[in-house]
Amino acid sequence: MEKTAEGIMSKDVIVTQNVSKTYGKPPLQVYALRETNLQIKQGDYIAIIGPSGSGKSTLMNLLGCLDKPTSGNIFIDGSDVSTLNENELARIRREKIGFIFQKYNLIPTLNALENVELSMGFAGVDSQVRTEKAKKLLEMVELSKRLTHKPSEMSGGEQQRVAIARALANSPSIILADEPTGNVDTKSGDNIMNILEEVNRKGETIIVVTHNMAIAQRAKRVLRIQDGVVQEGHV
């Protein structure tokens, strides 16, 4: 099922126009991100690299609709999200974006299956359909035997794979991964990247924030960010 055909690649999933994010008021204004113009196509596999404090997290939060830009516009799947209110942003997050965090961020009181089902629950998916899909996703990340395990009963690598399954649950347009291998050993990290690349081969857009050069090298495109300025870069 090769979906990396050029036809699909041509569609922009994310477009940013002169996006800036500042904190504080003049004259003490600090730019976290300056006049950023990006075009990210469907099926892209992008690594964002840069030193800490460079604006990586700010860019992630903006692309993930967790935050709004101070100026400029962000289009996700063609719709301008910079003007949306809290609840509309929540809808975009649950329909278009799948998050993977460095610290997995699973809900500690829920087991693997329930964690994967949760975002589908917020999307109003019927409970039978939801369980069916969650099982399939956990099977894909090779956790069929861990369905009823709580996060505290799983290894870091396993938790991160549950998080990947959760991110894919609502079939988002974009997967945003923030240092997905930052808290796991090399072997598990490799496994996680393999899964993400497998997902990418099926047509999913993947954006990985990292300062691990080995991880960044695996991406198709690298964006380097320094002092709030984003540039096409090389590893």
Added chain:
Amino acid sequence: MFRDHVKLAIKNLRHRMSRSLLTLLGIAIGIMAIISLLALGEGMQQAVTGELSSLSDVIIVSTGGGGFSSFGGGGGSNGGYFTQRDIAVIERVQGIKEVSTQLSGVGLAEYNGKTTILSLTGMDAAVMKLQYASQTLDAGEFFNEGDQNKIMIGYSIAHDTFDADISVGGRIKINGEKFFVSGIFGKQGFGGVSSDSIVLMSSRDFQKLTGQSNISLIYLRVYNVNDAESIATTIQNAINQNHGKKDFATATTMTSILQTVQNIIGILQLVLVGIASIALVVASIGIMNTMLTSVMERTREIGIMKAIGATTRDIMSIFIIEGMLLSSLGGVIGIILGVFGSQALTLILRSFMSMGGGAFQLNPIITITSVVLAVAVSLIVGVLSSLYPAWKAARMSPIEAVRYE
């Protein structure tokens, strides 16, 4: 969606089991207090109503109003007593089944060599039995219509007034005339007409003995209970006109006494429930505290839920459901505890009252209304006390929350 929220809320409560249980206990105690005090109040209400409503066709006319006692130099002053003219007026009023009177005076009593002045009351046996129907007798029985030289005496006359105790059949000389004790009233508890220092004889004996007929009270029975109020007013006005005073007499129906007593019990009940509500307020602060702590602890969790698409409403609803689960579960446990609590309270109260020998039968009554009220109150408490924590949770920015360690 709602079912998912409930599931999440239950999981969270179970995750913090001991804290949830303690919070729940707070509500349970508050509800228990309200349920048992309401049951007790309802029990009192019904006990009193049951006793008084059998007398609902009775009107009592007494000399109320202003200061006849200040004129009452020689005891024989008729300023404070009803006259035969008053009785005649009453007998002309339509709808009255019977009229009887209570006579008052004093006499010199002698027993076992000791002499003392006692106040005497004369009334017909039928009236006596009616008026003292709720009174238990310590010993003996009521004298009957037509009995002569028989008296009923109060508990303290029998035991405290003379050097020796008086028992049934005992002989007391009053104004030189011999009287036999037919019955002794039980010691008066709280409430009711005090009978502890009473000396009761028939109206005929009273008139024979004192040569007076000072009517201090008039008892009437009406045919139709519904007319009692209007008849009472008519009589009161007529007697007042006879004496040329606006407030010489007061005619009171049992219904109005009943109402007064019910009002007093109602107020008492309100005060008790008010006190119990304090427990509930404290409990609701407990819920709020628990929920706020929970919100703080779950800052990260809330952020994650928002990041994966939970709306403000989802978060609000999860926390409010948690609060409602806590309080409604506490409410149900409180109702069950309240059933036992009201029984215990009644037992304690009964043991107090039995010292007074009252015939008052007190049983706690738990009404549907009080159960519904308790459930409603606990739900409202749950919503109100989780509203602020829920709002605080929902307002969190997902970035801050996810970053929170």
